[in-house]
Amino acid sequence: MRRLGSADYRDMPWKNGGGVTRELLKLPHPSDPARFLARLSIASVAASGPFSVFPGVDRTLMILEGKGVALSFGATPEVVLDQALRPLAFPGEAEVRCRLLGGPVRDFNLMVDRAVAEASLAVLHLAPGEALGVAEGWTVLLHVLEGRASVTGASLSANETLWLEESEPQALRSDEGAVVVAIHLTRRA
Template sequence: MGRRAGTCHVGRVMRRLGPSDYRDMPWKNGGGVTRELLKLPHPSEPARFLARLSIASVAASGPFSVFPGIERTILVLEGAGMALSLGGAPEVVLDPRSPPFVFPGEAETHCRLLAGPVRDFNLMVERALAEATLEVVHLAPGGTRAVAGTGSLVLHGVAGRAELSGTPLAQEETLWLEAPGSRVLRSDEGATVISIHLTRRG
């Protein structure tokens, strides 16, 4: 998966990815471009995925692509924000201060930009096979946060520099761990990190 990929531990897997490992891909509906950070494969259907993390640059208002069976989580990183309308329901306004917003990928979703382009973080998960939680972790200088899990843990550096039990995580880098166990996320200078815990069903 690129020059940074692949450190194996006893019974565990860790991958550290950076911008050279990411892929720029057109939206499914052709309306924009997404930078794919990480894609975990579907266990039986090569054309689908188990989970996918990406950052999209949204330059104009318009419809979102439709992803049947996918649970989506979106988080605005930069820009004034956007308003999402799902299937004719009242708009949901999102900006960089908003919590992560979860919605079904099969819903007809329209995006209205509030004042210019935005960048947003996207998490997509095959609903029938897995569930995921996304949290934005703000670490003050010298701050720490315990992270643990038996499934998959993905961390993405948004700002500053952090480390996970000695493994560095810089801005725009991504760490992916399987069966991470108990670990400590810390930062000497302060950092903002997106933390995702993925659990497979069954």
């Protein structure tokens, strides 16, 4: 179990040079040190433009703040993300163009090397005093967006991340209410 906070996060330039993202966590690739197995980040997007291309990577994106974006995937109709906390999954090798819908946005990004692992992402809204089971897994990542939550005695505040490896079933609890992004990584056979 590893707890991460703002002192552990790094501001990184986008691969295409179009902006900067705050990298919350980058799990090392098991066989290629130049790549990552999984990466969590929060990006501030101030202008419309192309996304960076990541061949072999499955991406999930969701809006945290702002009016939203419209994403173009080649000749298909735009996909509009104008509601916060609604994840959209797409392949990293897709050529994606982003159009802001009314000013800057902040978005949450999950990227996973699809040859090694697959991921599920859920946004959990915990009422005060509520506890939810966190399934066991190869790797479980929890990021608190709002409020406070705890797992096995590890207390997390807003903008903190918990990395659980080979985790047993546990309970995610909140005394005052919380919004938590829960990610489960599973090895591919």
